Amino acid sequence: MRVSTPWVMLAVALISAWMLALSNAPDDVALPADFVSAAVPEDLNPEGGGAPAATLEQAAVFAWREFVALNWPAAPGGRETPLARDFGTPAEARVWETFRGRVETYPGTGKPFRDGSSPKSYGYDEPPR
Secondary structure (H helix, E strand, C coil), rough: CCCCHHHHHHHHHHHHHHHHHHHCCCCCCCCCCCCCCCCCCCCHHHHHHHHHHHHHHHHHHHHHHHHHHHHHCCCCCCCCCCCCCEEEECCCCEEHHCCCCCCHCCCCCCCCCCCCCCCCCCCCCCCCC
């Protein structure tokens, strides 16, 4: 297989940019006390102008906090409910796995699933199937 020159040049440019970004990264980033928590963060930089005004460090901390919270062990039979256990504890599912899937929302009938309790809930609070 032959690799064309533009692709090689693009790869070299991307790797160079990545290495330059790493060399300019701060050595220490202040982590919040609740960094490893089951609570999904509400907003990025809420007190300082929102996401457009956030620094790269704030965005990274927000992304990792969200990753940890969504990979927390989920309570069985519910949706988006973390277990009151430590992160990494074996469980049947993780919080993100309890979100409603496409097949649950549109079960092949062309109409959204409704449980009859409320026309706006679309049965979201029913246990995962």
